[in-house]
Amino acid sequence: MAGVPRVGQEYLVEFDFNQPLRVGVNTKVTHVEASRIHNSEHQITLVARVEDVFNDNTASLRLGDSLILAEYEGAFPIVGTYVEVSVPQIDLFDTNV
Numbered sequence: 001m002a003g004v005p006r007v008g009q010e011y012l013v014e015f016d017f018n019q020p021l022r023v024g025v026n027t028k029v030t031h032v033e034a035s036r037i038h039n040s041e042h043q044i045t046l047v048a049r050v051e052d053v054f055n056d057n058t059a060s061l062r063l064g065d066s067l068i069l070a071e072y073e074g075a076f077p078i079v080g081t082y083v084e085v086s087v088p089q090i091d092l093f094d095t096n097v
Contacts, residue, residue: 016091021059021072021083029077030084035064045086050077061085 005011021027030047037046048061048068053076061068061083070085077083 012095012097013092014095015068015070016093017070017085017087018089018091019087020057021070021076021085022074023076026087027072027083027085030082032084033082035062037063043086043088044090045084046090047082047084050079050081050083052079053077 017026019026023029032047033049035046035048037044039045046063048063051060051062051067053059053072057072059070059072059076061070
């Protein structure tokens with residue numbers, strides 16, 4: 001995707017949180033069991049379900065029908081748990097697929 005995305009066009013994108021997820025810092029367990037993204041003045045908050053946790057300090061998060069691969073530091077919640085991630089910025093990259 002070069003330039004501005006076109007309205008009505010579907011894109012396959014990669015998320016980049018620009019920082020590892022860390023419980024107690026930018027990630028917390030939530031009892032809200034519905035995927036969502038919310039943008040406020042200085043941060044983006046998303047709620048997603050932990051789909052898998054890997055030994056290489058990455059985890060996949062289910063956001064609606066999509067999966068997001070994220071790096072984490074420290075302990076991470078178990079599969080099936082919903083987490084709320086709050087970060088100042090999320091970058092989206094077109095995979096050109």
